[in-house]
Amino acid sequence: MxxxxxxxxxxxxxxxxxxxxxxxxxxxxxxxxxxPYAYERYDVVEGQLYGYPLGATISHGTVTAMDTAAALAAPGVRTIVTTLDVEPLALGMLNVARLFGGADVMHYHQAIAVVIAETFEQARAAASLIEVSYEQGDPADYDLDAAFERLQGSGEPDTLYGDVDAAFRDAAAVTDQMYHTPGESHQMMEPFASIVDWSDGGQLTGWISNQMINWTRGSLATTLGIDKERIRIESPYVGGGFGGKLWLRADTVLAALGSRAVGAPVKVALPRPMMMNNTTHRSATVQRIRLAANADGTLKGIWHENVSYGLPGGRGENATAQTPYFYASETMRVKNHMAEMPLPETADMRAPGEAAGLMALEIAMDEMAEALEMDPVRFRIVNDSQVNPSNPDQPYSDRNFVQCLERGAEAFGWDASRPAPGSRRDGDWLIGQGVAGAFRGALxxxxxxxxxxxxxxxxxxxxxxxxxxxxxxxxxxxxxxxxxxxxxxxxxxxxxxxxxxxxxxxxxxxxxxxxxxxxxxxxxxxxxxxxxxxxxxxxxxxxxxxxxxxxxxxxxxxxxxxxxxxxxxxxxQYQKATFGAHFVEVGVNAYTGETRVRRMLACCDAGRILNPVTARSQVIGGMVMGVGAALSEEMALDTGRGMFVNHDLAGYEVAVHADIPEQEVIFLDTLDPIASPLKAKGVGELGLCGVAAAIANAMYNATGIRLRSYPLTLDKMLDQLSDV
Structure with missing residues (x-):
């Protein structure tokens, strides 16, 4: 059709x-x-063995030798496949990190061996007996701030229109700030896991946890050098993906190589630390956002520059993704940079680009509203656009951002003349409210x-x-x-x-x-x-x-x-996107700096809502991720070893039940006849976009302390609270 x-x-x-x-x-x-999830499919093929992966313990360099004798002699071990046994495998779709094969190490915990044994415990114990010798590469530079200083202003802008310099020179108000977002990990409940039967070297059947069956099937064919028609993949139930399971990962490749080597089906699940350091993640960003405005609140200029990191040939995290499309401005300059660093692969995580970009842009919008002494809801309404700002000949198929702001403000009880920052109190708690816009393209x-x-x-x-x-x-x-x-x-x-x-x-x-x-x-x-x-x-x-x-x-x-x-x-002919407005109320303890989200509301415009139950579930899930992104999530980088050290769910702190208060979701339930035959658009990532910034803005309203570096932990404001 x-x-x-x-x-x-x-x-x-x-x-x-x-x-x-x-x-x-x-x-x-x-x-x-x-x-049944991927690792639990006991009924699909008999004789399943267990594979346990071994990851590199250097950030970059080469494997010079591997001694597997003790591991091979361990109880229950059937075989071991090492990276030195296999020629470097081809890169699958959008992979820039080689998943296995050869001596080169591109990042910490790159898979370098898989032990196949009769039980999981036997495979894990044997893997610890493998002795590996390395040649470490030259010291790497992990300083993203220095990379920003080096790269800013370089290269042709990705978006440029109007005389930006003149706009800033002639503006009634100008803001110019730096913003930092940390690396983030998907950390879904179900790990990356696969059962693969390639026991005869002919037909390969994989029962895997994956979001994109056809993409992964093609990537697996390329990686292993076999005909795509010889591969069958099943993935009927996936225990969370968030973009991490869009692509072929090491668990499937290791299970396939192990199965071929041992002549039996093999199951592999990546341990939680390898989910942090072996698989994909959202890169940290350093962003500079400059805004120029007229006295009436209309934007004269937007200047947004971003740098993130990635492996050579990779993509980084384009935090400028939303900026050319969201707000009207007389002039605009946008540039995205990537700094090459030997860290695990950066790739799609829920709302790639927009999630990190709006964490900064929506704080900047609040800062400009304050400079103009305007209500931040009103300021956003004034700068709405019914056409693509960077291409005025391209109208939006349907855009109801203003309605999201107005409906959301009314339902939330937004006070356009809010008390001054730091002036509202409930016992020991300083109370504040914040708002942020949400934007996500409608692909x-x-x-x-x-x-x-x-x-x-x-x-x-x-x-x-x-x-x-x-x-x-x-x-x-x-x-x-x-x-x-x-x-x-x-x-x-x-x-x-x-x-x-x-x-x-x-x-x-x-x-x-x-x-x-x-x-x-x-x-x-x-x-x-x-x-x-x-x-x-x-x-x-x-x-x-x-x-x-x-x-x-x-x-x-x-x-x-x-x-x-x-x-x-x-x-x-049309620009297609989804929109939303997030409203948040927080309490910040006046003595400890602890922040608690008290209530949240999202008003979303995503065309026809196909099922309000499942759509609401998607939005509140995104809001939960936004709480984690704002207050706790951070991949802590050991710059000496080139690894993320908090590589478990004890050290990488996602939001939990106790962190999440009342959540309300409003759908405009509009119809967009351009978007699809059902007049619907997606909604799954819209619930995340802007949430962290709404929390940051609420924290500022509560305390008068402006934080621009996520996560917004108490140590970053504790020394200033005595002035509140």
Missing amino acids: QFNEPAGETLFDNAKIVGKAHTRIDGPLKVTGQA VQPSGARAAIENGKLVIETDMTDIGTGSYTILAQTAAETMGLGMEDVDVRLGNSAYPVSSGSGGQFGAVSSTSGVYAACMALRERIASDLGLDAPAFARGRILAGDVDRPLLDMTVEAVESIEWGDFMK
């Missing part, structure tokens, strides 16, 4: 199922422990599905994944609505490379793309049924096929159709 023009009136405009609250259909399996991907009537059920098959987001449920809703059936009549099957290729889960494109693909397949099924029955445009309602005198049950048939959604070039 080609989506070549804006959606007109559709069957979803009077929907009975899509857009309605429905609990997750996979929920009972999850809460009863019956949903789409081609996505396909198979729709079939089989054995009295509507069966939907697609390699789409459910990473805890509710994919099973919204795809069932889409299919049931399109075919005039009930939810109980639909059997959704996901996460298998034997099924039609979908968008996969990531980039906030999963829901909108995969539901459109299922819609396309169901519409093709309707056409096939009409053709087979010789009917002209029959209706599908109440489980029946209706046309003139024809009235027959749909589920009595046996018929199938395979179709995908393809996105037309007309969409390029």
Whole structure:
């Protein structure tokens, strides 16, 4: 199906199922422990052995020798595959770090061996017996502040329009500040884990935890040098991804090599420390943001420059991603830099770019509002834009940011004439409120599905994944609505490379793309049924096929159709994005500096909300991540060893239940006919964007102390609290 023009009136405009609250259909399996995750798939293949990985203990250099004799002699050990046994493997899709093979070490905890044994404990014990000799590389420079000083002003701007220098020279108010965000780790509950059967060296079957089946299948084929058609991947349940499981990782490669070497299926789960130092993460950033404004609050100039780190050939964290698109400005200069450092690979983590960028930009917006003595909500409204600011000929498909601010402010009880910073108190606690805008692009991907009537059920098959987001449920809703059936009549099957290729889960494109693909397949099924029955445009309602005198049950048939959604070039005429406003109230202890979030509210604009239950779950989950990003999360870098030292859930502190108070979510539930046939957009990353800055702004309102370096821990304000 080609989506070549804006959606007109559709069957979803009077929907009975899509857009309605429905609990997750996979929920009972999850809460009863019956949903099998990758490492738990004991029933899929017999004779599974255990693999335990060994990571490099230098940041960069070479492995000169490996003595495995003691490990091979340990109880239960079947074999050991070392990096010196294998030629350097090819790089898969968007990989810049070699996952295995060869003597070169690019980062700490790069996989250099895997021990295969009869039990997990035997494999782990034997891995500790391997003796490794290294040649350490030259000392590395991990100073990101120095990198910013070195790189700022260099290179051609990524976005440049207007006379920026003149704008700052002539402005009524100017702000110019530096902001720091730390490295962040995905740290999902389920580790990176795989079972791989490549025992005969022919067909490779992997049961893995992965967000993108087709991408990973292709990367695995490239990495191992085998035909993609010889690979089958299953990933029906994923225990969290956040972008970390978009790509092929070492667990799958090690399990495959181990399976081939030992002639039996092998399962590998990366230990928690290797999730921090072996897999991908969000890079730290150093950002300089300069704003210039007229006396009426309109922005004359935006100057945003960012540096993050990455491996050679990598991407870093583009914290300027949102800046060219979010706020109107007479002039703009935006530049993103990357400094090469021998650290684990930087790649996508929930809202890549925007999450870190808005942590800085939305503080800067508050600082300018203060300089102008304007209400920060009003200041953002004044600088709204219904067109792409860096391309005025490109209108937004639908943008309701102002409504998000106004609805959110009203529901939150926002006081536009808030008390002065540090003046509101509740016992020992200084009370403050903060706001921040949220922006995330509305991406789409081609996505396909198979729709079939089989054995009295509507069966939907697609390699789409459910990473805890509710994919099973919204795809069932889409299919049931399109075919005039009930939810109980639909059997959704996901996460298998034997099924039609979908968008996969990531980039906030999963829901909108995969539901459109299922819609396309169901519409093709309707056409096939009409053709087979010789009917002209029959209706599908109440489980029946209706046309003139024809009235027959749909589920009595046996018929199938395979179709995908393809996105037309007309969409390029528009800028597509999602928007939100986050409001937060905090308490800061006047004596200890401890900060507690008291209440949170998000108002979101993401087109048609396909299921308010699963959408709300996504948004509040993002808000929780925002609390962690603001107050506690930080990958602590040992610059001497080039490693992140707090590599477990005791040292890397994510937000927990006690940190999260009342959360409220409001959806505008608008319709965007440009975005998709369902007039929907993604929402999964919008809940994170801006949250940390709203907390930072609330902390300033509570204390009068402005923090610009995350996480916003008490030690950074304790010496100033005596003045409050």
